[in-house]
Amino acid sequence: MKLTDRERSVLDFIRSYLKEHGHSPSVREICKGLGLKSPGSMYKVLSSLRRKGALAMEGGKRRTVRLKKWGNGPAIPVLGRIAAGPPLAASQEIIDELPCDPTLFGASQCFGVVVKGDSMIERHISPGDIAIIEPSTQPVQGMIAAVMVEGIIHEATLKIVKWDDESIRLISANPAYPPMEFRGEERARVRLLGRLVGIIRRTP
Amino acid sequence: MKLTDRERSVLDFIRSYLKEHGHSPSVREICKGLGLKSPGSMYKVLSSLRRKGALAMEGGKRRTVRLKKWGNGPAIPVLGRIAAGPPLAASQEIIDELPCDPTLFGASQCFGVVVKGDSMIERHISPGDIAIIEPSTQPVQGMIAAVMVEGIIHEATLKIVKWDDESIRLISANPAYPPMEFRGEERARVRLLGRLVGIIRRTP
DNA sequence: TTGACTAGAGAACAAATGTTCTCTATCATG
DNA sequence: CATGATAGAGAACATTTGTTCTCTAGTCAA
Structure with missing residues (x-):
């Protein structure tokens, strides 16, 4: 599945955030990290990424984004x-x-x-x-x-x-x-x- | 540092939750998982564990508990x-x-x-x-x-x-x-x- | 018994955060 | 130009959730 530039940058950010902090970023933190202002817009990107299978997040719960392939856990x-x-x-x-x-x-x-x-x-x-x-x-x-x-x-x-x-x-x-x-x-x-x-x- | 039974069970729960979900549990979820009713009580246990260096959590942020190192983890x-x-x-x-x-x-x-x-x-x-x-x-x-x-x-x-x-x-x-x-x-x-x-x- | 201490319950609060909606500006295309 | 699609802003809302406080029952030692 093809990803847009924005989607790729979001994945990159999540990956580095995960590496640095050991836990998922919140939607607003991703916004801040990429210079966006609106959590709503970022949420649309995340939803799209989820639809494409690039990440997973549990609905409603905070800080539960995970990279689908090789994101979580030492391996x-x-x-x-x-x-x-x-x-x-x-x-x-x-x-x-x-x-x-x-x-x-x-x-x-x-x-x-x-x-x-x-x-x-x-x-x-x-x-x-x-x-x-x-x-x-x-x-x-x-x-x-x-x-x-x-x-x-x-x-x-x-x-x-x-x-x-x-x-x-x-x-x-x-x-x-x-x-x-x-x-x-x-x-x-x-x-x-x-x-x-x-x-x-x-x-x- | 010596851990109490409760503290050990909390660590066990967090470890298995982490393995199953890929993200940290919330304080209330740990309560539920161990049959406690009060997030306040669990918070005290978590604070104690943090003081003892067994885990880390970022203040105020949700779902940011992490096991320190491989604290009793797989090794x-x-x-x-x-x-x-x-x-x-x-x-x-x-x-x-x-x-x-x-x-x-x-x-x-x-x-x-x-x-x-x-x-x-x-x-x-x-x-x-x-x-x-x-x-x-x-x-x-x-x-x-x-x-x-x-x-x-x-x-x-x-x-x-x-x-x-x-x-x-x-x-x-x-x-x-x-x-x-x-x-x-x-x-x-x-x-x-x-x-x-x-x-x-x-x-x- | 008394007193110190601990584990936990329960309530309450404020902040963080997921989620939805609406509204612009931009841009490509017919 | 008109049109439709798209990215993002901004506001608003409902929960979730971290955190603090107070209170109760149980335990253990002196």
Whole structure:
């Protein structure tokens, strides 16, 4: 369902308010936060958002707005396919939620990806493990990161990342996969989605 | 800080309400849920809980009670040394708490142990990983379990467990460690602490 | 018994807040 | 231009709800 700009900004505000305060904002607080004056107008926007399924609120009760998808409660979302666009964007497909606090891994915000291949097998990361990724951090030499490469790797993949002035190297912890190197202009094709901060494995 | 029975029941109610509704209960709803009639009385309990640091609420605003931290909330204890006695007994030394829900691993109750050796390295369980153990379950052939052996293994260790009518075998996933076998009377020396249901790794 | 203390009831108040309605200004479109 | 749709302002109302106060019954210690 398509959202208007105003609706999106309202969702953004609610999300950040929730993060900061730990409880829902009132209609008037949303107004104030976005520079509107009339709770009635905001109420119309909220009703529309509810109709579109983007949030829920219990009729009559105060401060009960909740974001429908990944709004409430500490949980680490597990993303399915990471396509173009920044991770954690609203459009991401969330295939699971891990009921644990991101601070468990020392990150304020993180997401999970199911490990597909065995490219990290020598680091003892197996297919089926959930890799916990902290997005948008400073890169560190030798860190394990979730990466995509324009035109080559379309899904998020774990690689050891090293670089110098000339090139970026993506190294697997598996002799079956040779390292990849990107020089000069090529370097721009590498997209670092985030740094690996942990692993969760559920043994059946 | 010590809590009274009433205070504990209030915390329990808030926790379950939060889980079910996704937003805080009002003072009167807590009253109703616990069979009290007077919001004033409940308010006193809440104020006391706030003073004790068990919860937070923003003055005047509606539905803003929050449990502080994970105040008695879902968390997986990480045990230090597992000596004699049943695990999860009160006397256990808890060296850390993982702020995540045990249901994450499909168990109603579980605890963590820091993996010491590399006996499970071929199953990609590394030293430093936290093994999540579900205590007191039916043993399953070939399962990985945390075990201790009277007189030999004094700390909890991960082993693959197999048995038949005559003996119990504890097998490591590491050729450096030969399997151990216990026959007849000897079998009583093996203590199964619980089954491995997951792994949490925090990569620095 | 007396006195201090506590848990809770009940009433009452003021503020916060969800919700509805009406009224403008703006803007795109036929 | 006329028309209809839309975003927002502003007012108004009915509840919900946080908070305070007072009063009663029960408990426990001296």
